[in-house]
Amino acid sequence: MTNPTAAMLVIGDEILSGRTRDANMYHLAGQLTEQGINLKEVRVVSDDPAAIIAAIRTLSEGYAHVFTSGGIGPTHDDITADCIAEAFCAPISIRDDARAILQAHYDTQQQPLNDARLRMARIPDGATLIDNPVSKAPGFTLRNVHVMAGVPSIFQAMLASVLPSLTGGHPLISQTYRVERGEGDIAAPLGALAHAFPALSIGCYPFQKDGLFGANIVIRGTDTGLLDEAMVRLQKEFPA
């Protein structure tokens, strides 16, 4: 069985201008790997409808799942929901189920559910709501696209709501082995190892610390037996 694939679309000028350091990509990558879903591509685009719509169409066609972050709040630059609707030619309007969630929340907060806040109840037809235990305004899933907030605590909470509903594959397991040799000395034997185990992904991540050259060699795969076998071979090649 091949593991399902996924892509992520990060939406927001604040990431591209360097004002904000994205935290959601790293979180999503770790979570998907645990669940056996292969994150194959990430794109970051600005708050530009044409760019968002084009990316959504391409990624939705190319991968089993697409996760978006950002642009679903109440302000004028929150255009993600409308772009998703347009990407799939789906009608979009204020939906009763989403409005009810917001109404209950703002009643509790003793704040008015004004026009701006009501924008957060704009959900494309046919979408399923994603629960937001942090600040209530829901995300949604339309087709294979999961639309979530950009604020990391909310993104993480929404992802936790979505992930259990997705069919994962064999979890990707990784083992790391530290070799205190220059990367140029490691390269040839490592290439041979990668050639001998085509089902595994073998990466070499060099470090240089206190004048010491070395590399962390990471072997990734879904077959524990194969992984162990490669690791034994690696340790024989570079004894500790």
Add this chain to the structure above:
Amino acid sequence: MTNPTAAMLVIGDEILSGRTRDANMYHLAGQLTEQGINLKEVRVVSDDPAAIIAAIRTLSEGYAHVFTSGGIGPTHDDITADCIAEAFCAPISIRDDARAILQAHYDTQQQPLNDARLRMARIPDGATLIDNPVSKAPGFTLRNVHVMAGVPSIFQAMLASVLPSLTGGHPLISQTYRVERGEGDIAAPLGALAHAFPALSIGCYPFQKDGLFGANIVIRGTDTGLLDEAMVRLQKEFPA
């Protein structure tokens, strides 16, 4: 004058598997913004030749500059240079100028310049080398694509070598104003402000801290006078 555009391509399985948290995107975004170059898109792809080549072609056509990070070391998974060559149908081989740099470096280190290390001297025809003061193995620029290492300290050093040679635009200036009101109360006046100043980018970044709701409103643009004018209007709308 419109500012030049740019895109970034991050190459590496380790980012997509969640093993490594990318640091280069945030650094590049900040540096480009200072120089008046608009970073419009970032893509992250795995160590897969087809994915790298397709992304390079698309981004190189779409933007004035492309910056890549990752995949230029000596190991089997370092395939960026060959992919760039293929993307532009340029021949690639071990180049004398790059070999001389490596030879001098490894002589000093009393380490052999073996086949693996020599791979780092594979540079496409027509490319200009990018200086690497950290670990010597050079990056390169081919057409409008600047190819740099993934290790953050080396990426940053290479970027510092490249940036002064690029023609920037008006630096993008930003001003931030903190409003201690819920985002839903801010949205309508902010939308009107954005409408009144179409040349400025106005973003709203909510926070929630110790039970306090608020948002940082960030106004970005290249015209200081216009920025000040918008900021005065904003402060009048939401007095401190």
